[in-house]
Amino acid sequence: MPNVLVLGKIHRAGIDRLASANCAIRELGDHPADLTSRVGDVDAIIVRMTKITAAVIDAAQRLRIVARHGVGYEAVDVPALTRRGIPLALVGDVNSGAVAEHTLALMLGLAKRVVAYDRATRDGNFAIRDTFSARELAGKTVLVIGFGRIGQAVAARCACFGMSVVAADPFMDASTVEGAGHAHVSDFRTALDRADYVTVHVPKPPGPDYLIGRREIAAMKPEAVLLNLSRGGVVDEGALHEALVAGRLRGVALDVFEDEPPKPDNPLFALDSVIVSPHAAAFTEECARRMALACAENVLAAFDGRLDAELVVNREVLG
8 A cells, every 4th residue: 555645735635536546645734844754654745835855855765756736846856856766746737727816816906905995994994985096907018927827827817807918938939929919028027117017927946036126126117016926036025015115116916925934024014005815826625626636646647657747847757
């Protein structure tokens, strides 16, 4: 009976699928202590946010697959897996719709001042409606940084709201973007000064530098809104706070943070121009079920020698 270690909470459907295939399942929370001492008999790991280091991989002598509950894999030591001939499998395109919907929810929340209006109404400040401070999305320009599956889903939904879409992706042909009805730029920095909304959907780049730091924020319009639903560390939170306090940005929406979970005294939390959520864009009931089942199927496929190469990061281990 193979042993499957689940790091972090996943939807019960995934657990049930593994159990139905006679797997022994051990569930731990994210970032458990002494992980290296708890993987010696593990045949598969399903992981959400826990770091899978070389030490963990070396300690898991029976390990045959790591299944990532998502599409990013910055926390997994891929070279260490590859040295051992162990595949890292992702869930594929099961979360793009959920993340795109969440992006639009945050965008609308800022545009319509949902949080501020809710608070004011509860506090008896009905006159806040006379500030005319809400905005419409129609007629605005949105810069979508990253035109992968999520970026494409976001762009399509923004277009439905009557927004002009500029997609920035150096790895995407202009004809593909333009064929979808959007404008294309290779370098997002060239379009920052014309965007009313900037939404980020890219992996975290290697190295310590921010993709969007003080220079990029300074290039944006003072009435612009920035949304980060990619990874913490892609955007400089300190620079965001400075710009918001100085009136050089209208608003910010964050689903991800440089430190997760973020500290309660994060200065961005004190600003009414900021909307946040707990890295939960993909965690609808429906999407959580799809991701858990995708992870379970990847594990079982690896055991049976039928793992889909399209879902594997280090395909060279498949031979």
